[in-house]
Amino acid sequence: MKLFFKTYGLLCGLVFICLVLVSWAVLIHYQKTGKFPPTYEQIISSGRLKLITHYAPSTYYTYQGQPTGFEYDLAKEFANYLDVDLEIITPGWNNMIPYLEKGKGDFLAASMTITRERLDHVVFSIPYMDIQQHLIHHRLVFGAKNIEDLSGKTIHVRRGTSYHYRLKQLKENGINLNYILHDNVSTEDMIKMVAQRDIKFTIADNNIATQNRRYYPDILIGIPVQKKEFLAWAVNPKNQKLQKEINAFFLWGIQNGIIELIQDKYYGNKENFDYFELKKFHERIVTRLPKYKDLIIKESETYGFDWRLVAAVVYQESHFNPRARSFTNVRGLMQVTRKTAEEMGIDNRLKPEQSIKAGIKYLNKMYLKFKDIDNPYQRMLFALASYNVGYGHVKDARQIAVEKGLNPDKWQVLKQMLPLLARSKYYKKTKYGYARGWEPVDYVRRILTYYDILKKKL
Known part of the structure; x- marks a missing residue:
């Protein structure tokens, strides 16, 4: 009996050692073949x-x-x-x-x-985000009023996506739709195909659809085909x-x-969509921008700015019209004031090269005023707002943020503070006084929209 237990114990020990060795070998194999996730x-x-x-x-x-x-x-x-x-x-x-x-x-x-x-x-x-699937179609193509209206329609989606699973589910539930699966075509490319009328329908999450609608203004975001989902x-x-x-x-x-x-x-701001405004912008990228593109690139490189961002500023200021004049008598492609023109060293605001040079130089001046903001993207938004409403008013808005216990270095905060400069409760306590603070918020929003489109197209 003692011999049995001794032999049994030895056998168990050998089995245990073998199991450890096998486990170790498996672990090494997984790590070598990349089939075991690192801890x-x-x-x-x-x-x-x-x-x-x-x-x-x-x-x-x-x-x-x-x-x-x-x-x-x-x-x-x-x-x-x-x-x-x-x-x-x-x-x-x-x-x-x-x-x-x-x-x-x-x-x-x-x-x-x-x-x-x-x-x-x-x-x-x-x-980290909730989204919803929508039917996407061209504005000249009839969409659907409800899920039942999808019957008879052919919808293109990528294989293996949540769109694929949803269409499969709808078909199993009795909706007589057709769907074509693609293996190597992205959702964004299918939206482009809808815009070009190569296909009639696709499905996209609302965040992707609204982002791409600015690139392709002729698409429409149709009915939701699924309840809200989560990313x-x-x-x-x-x-x-x-x-x-x-x-x-x-x-x-x-x-x-x-x-x-x-x-x-x-x-942000993707829901603000003006079809005619964006169609006009897409058209003028082709008809007007080429006349000034080289000038914009040259001056932008001087200060390390993305020329597409500067082009977006130029369009927001003048729609690429060198003779543009505002009701406040600022003139030229970048709507430079007489005082700013003198400060930036130009004598003719109507000359494209002088206007662009002065405008970019002034934008850089505003950018340098926000050295305390570490994030370069945030810093540029503050500079753009200052280009529009003036550095002093932006400074006032930041002070209001501080008084409210908010972070004055974040655009999400500043764009809420700027409109307060139009309310006497706030502007009476500021150094630079009243300002139509909603205007720089809209100004920055529009520039970011144009910039996003230019990055996509050029």
């Missing part, structure tokens, strides 16, 4: 966070050689939060979840909705510690305004 601790110790995303304007893309996009900016903030570097992986839409499952990336951020199908493969963070980041089910850190980051980002700032940058 949160390994991510931190490596100093590198791998983002799986989709290359598209609504998520991640490069502009002038620099990475940008909503998901990229948010992921970059998360990497900063963890104090690690961010690495981008773009395997293609249908490969993103398989890459995450195989451990080829740490998390997935690609404007992805939480669906039952995806929950079979990944775990999601808490949501979230996804992680491998084996890495729930990372999921918890993402959730903590989102809560922190909501509290300190970082998420609001990024949402405002990419999706």
Whole structure:
């Protein structure tokens, strides 16, 4: 009996050692083949966070050689939060979840909705945005009044998207619609195809649709085809510690305004849409801008400004008309005042080269006044507002923010404070007095709209 227990104990020990060795071998195999996700601790110790995303304007893309996009900016903030570097992986839409499952990336951020199908493969963070799917069609094509009206229509969507799953569900529920699946065509490209009337219908989330409507004014955002859904980041089910850190980051980002700032940058003001105004702008990009493009590029490079942003300012000021005059008697392409013209060293505001030179020089002067604002994007918004309403009034609005216990370095705050300068309760206590403070807010909004379009088209 003692021999049995001794032999049995030895056998159990050998089995235990074998199990440990096998487990260790499996772990090494997973790590070598990229099929086992790095733990949160390994991510931190490596100093590198791998983002799986989709290359598209609504998520991640490069502009002038620099990475940008909503998901990229948010992921970059998360990497900063963890104090690690961010690495981008773009395997293609249908490969993103398989890459995450195989451990080829740490998390997935690609404007992805939480669906039952995806929950079979990944775990999601808490949501950071709610969206809704809509039918997209050309304004010369009849849309649908309700879901039943989709019967008989052919709708184009990308395979494997939430749009695909929704159309499949509608068809199973008795809606006699047809859908065509595409493997290598993005939602943005299908919206473009609708605008060009290559296809009649597609489906897009409202945030993507409103963003693209400014590029293609002839599209209409039709009926919703799904209840509101939620966007979230996804992680491998084996890495729930990372999921918890993402959730903590989102809560922190909501509290300190970082998420609001990024949402405002990419999706703010998208609902303000004037079809005729944007059609006119698209037309004048072709008919008027080329006359002044080289001048704008040359002077913009002097100060390190994106020439497309400056072109957006020129259009907002004069619609690319060198003889434009306002009711306050400012004149020329960049609507320079007589006093500013003298200060900037020009003698003829109606000459395009002089107006552009003076306007950009003055914009740079305003930009330099906000050295205390670290974020260059925020800083430029403050400079644009100052170009319109004057530095003194912007300074007054910042002081009001301070008195209210708000952050005077954030545009989301300033655009709420500026309109208060038209109310006696506030402007009587300021140094520079009354101002039509709603005007610089609208001014900046319009410039950002034009700038967004120019980045897309030029």
